[in-house]
Amino acid sequence: MNYIVCAEDISKSYGSILAVDKVSFTVREGEFFSLLGPSGCGKTTILRILGGFIEQDGGTVSIDGKDMKGIPPNRRDTAMVFQNLALFPHMDVRENIVYGLRKRKFPADRIREELNSILEIVDLKGFETRRISELSGGQQQRVALARSLIVKPKILLLDEPLASLDKKLRVSMQGELKEIQKRIGTTFLYVTHDQGEALTMSDNIAVMNKGVIIQMGTPDSIYNCPWNIFTADFIGAGNFIPVISVEKENHMFVLKTEDRGRIFLRDDFKKDCRDFPGVKKIQGPESSGVKDKTALPVFFIRPEKIKITTKPQRNKNLFNGKVKAIIFEGPDIRLEVVSNTLGKIKIEVKNDGSLPGLKENDNLLFHWDYIDGILLEY
Amino acid sequence: MSVIKSKNKNLIYPGLLWLFIFFLLPLSVILIYAVTAHDLVPGESLKFTFSNFAVIFQKKHYLIILLRSLKISFLTTIFSIIFSYPVAYFLAKRTKFDKVLIVVLMIPFWINYLIRTFAWKLILSENGVLNQLLLWLKVIDEPVRVLYSQTSVLLGLIYMYTPMMVLPLYASLLRIDNSLVEASQDLGASRIRAFFDITFKLSLTGIFAGTLLVFIPALGSFAIPAILGGTDSVMIGNIIENQFSRVGNWNFGSAFTVALAVLSIALVLFYSKIFGLESIYKNKGNT
CATH class of the missing domain: 1.10.3720.10 (MetI-like)
Known part of the structure; x- marks a missing residue:
């Protein structure tokens, strides 16, 4: 396996605030790797350490096998796309894009060649002499991308570059970014707080909270098998049902809820989860940053795992509840149901005409399989 | 902002008066002096001349x-x-x-x-x-x-x-x-x-x-x-x-x-x- 980035135990604090706490991770060559977490979780700090803009307090970073200690940004094989893009306002599109090549003293004809090929990749032909202020948000985005890609970095560092775009443009830029990344094969290290963005684009995601990585793996492993409440809650929607007791019967956990509900969960769920393909082992303690270990465990299930039924089902978790709200979202319909034994439950069903005439305050039956859902501990 | 501006147009006049008395008036006196040969005396007609400027360059x-x-x-x-x-x-x-x-x-x-x-x-x-x-x-x-x-x-x-x-x-x-x-x-x-x-x-x-x-x-x-x-x-x-x-x-x-x-x-x-x-x-x- 060829690791282009190896970060080992990197730490950084600002005054008394520990921004990054002994974080280790590796990125393979050609990978689209995302650091995902809420603002202030230390993800941008890690990116800036990799770019050479700040020095870590402890730990080592190596890029392409070389220790990066003390090496300034201009002598690193990294290029950064800044959150505010940082396009040079006093230069036109062409001057912005070729800036890096000029600093590397490329001959004029090489510069022209490289410029033409990068303009093609980011689809900006004909915009060379435009001022930056004359471009739309998406075009500025592509200029920033081109300016960084033209120097052929080993790793492209992206610091929430899509955050300033409106939703529609953001979604289309996500597709474009992913496509460009596939085409040129450069390793992308992407920082974002938008879980949708990370899920759609990444090959691997590291979920961060309070300066530590709390889970790493492929997007589907992160979504389907969160290891802790933070990841489960941060990524997608879900039902969190507090459990007051856990008993084991044969190959089944029996979970009791506060309101005397009983949930069956197959005992191999967790093993299944940890061995999920694409799950990366994290060195160091697994921690969600939550200190209170005495808190009750929680049963977690995604809204789309819950099915609605009209007749009782055997060998399934079956409950009834009253519909409190119906939210129509086009392709999906979200229901908020209150169950006497489970409390509030979110259910998401496809808009396939299977719910004729469902109204608020109707009673309904819902169920899920014994293997679905996860028992999360803090 | 625009409401304030449009409703109080009269507020501009004191400012204009100020500018007129303390800026435009003295400036015009200087301009008139620059193109005449004598002091300004009421009742006397102005004689227009460029000779003052000519001296500078001569x-x-x-x-x-x-x-x-x-x-x-x-x-x-x-x-x-x-x-x-x-x-x-x-x-x-x-x-x-x-x-x-x-x-x-x-x-x-x-x-x-x-x-x-x-x-x-x-x-x-x-x-x-x-x-x-x-x-x-x-x-x-x-x-x-x-x-x-x-x-x-x-x-x-x-x-x-x-x-x-x-x-x-x-x-x-x-x-x-x-x-x-x-x-x-x-x-x-x-x-x-x-x-x-x-x-x-x-x-x-x-x-x-x-x-x-x-x-x-x-x-x-x-x-x-x-x-x-x-x-x-x-x-x-x-x-x-x-x-x-x-x-x-x-x-x-x-x-x-x-x-x-x-x-x-x-x-x-x-x-x-x-x-x-x-x-x-x-x-x-x-x-």
Whole structure:
């Protein structure tokens, strides 16, 4: 396996605030790797350490096998796309894009060649002499991308570059970014707080909270098998049902809820989860940053795992509840149901005409399989 | 905002009246004096003439003074840029106490500038602070004569107008996003290269504004050359002042005033054309 980035135990604090706490991770060559977490979780700090803009307090970073200690940004094989893009306002599109090549003293004809090929990749032909202020948000985005890609970095560092775009443009830029990344094969290290963005684009995601990585793996492993409440809650929607007791019967956990509900969960769920393909082992303690270990465990299930039924089902978790709200979202319909034994439950069903005439305050039956859902501990 | 504006249009009249009485009226008096040969006396008709202006260009003496004034103002501007850049850079980029330090920088302005100029006399005179210090340090054997020369005028002007350069420069440096400099370094520029490519180029707007604030007043200055200068450092301002207060030839003084104003405006227009905002942010077609 060829690791282009190896970060080992990197730490950084600002005054008394520990921004990054002994974080280790590796990125393979050609990978689209995302650091995902809420603002202030230390993800941008890690990116800036990799770019050479700040020095870590402890730990080592190596890029392409070389220790990066003390090496300034201009002598690193990294290029950064800044959150505010940082396009040079006093230069036109062409001057912005070729800036890096000029600093590397490329001959004029090489510069022209490289410029033409990068303009093609980011689809900006004909915009060379435009001022930056004359471009739309998406075009500025592509200029920033081109300016960084033209120097052929080993790793492209992206610091929430899509955050300033409106939703529609953001979604289309996500597709474009992913496509460009596939085409040129450069390793992308992407920082974002938008879980949708990370899920759609990444090959691997590291979920961060309070300066530590709390889970790493492929997007589907992160979504389907969160290891802790933070990841489960941060990524997608879900039902969190507090459990007051856990008993084991044969190959089944029996979970009791506060309101005397009983949930069956197959005992191999967790093993299944940890061995999920694409799950990366994290060195160091697994921690969600939550200190209170005495808190009750929680049963977690995604809204789309819950099915609605009209007749009782055997060998399934079956409950009834009253519909409190119906939210129509086009392709999906979200229901908020209150169950006497489970409390509030979110259910998401496809808009396939299977719910004729469902109204608020109707009673309904819902169920899920014994293997679905996860028992999360803090 | 627009509601406030549209509903209170009448509020503009006091302002206009003020401008008329204290700005337009005196200015027109000067303009009339400049193109007539005698004092304005009620009941007498005006005789239009260009002779006042002709004198300025006929006498070599005046031309020398004009060129000298331009030279001194130019040097004042250059040195004020050199001295203020590090200060402005430090204030904008290297300290958190910039707001406080700017107030400190402005403290001298609370003291009348004539008094501050007389203070320079004490520093520069033959047994002043500067000479005493140099003698004590054994840099020189006998006192040097700095006072009453172009050098002392230049020192006085630089001292007086450098803060005028610091402020716009500070403002323009403050506006430059640090990520631009980081992006430049990230793309392969050394720290020094990044400074000249990004910080310096984008701060030209501040230098431009500061230059106007320094050069124009320096060109018209008369108190500093009068107090610190000698016979070789008479400036346009001194001539004008002389015509009004000693010679009593208001017509010629007004003509010189108008000539100085026209020269200043022409220089500003020419200067904006070459170094203005447009040229900093425009597309240059060189790859």
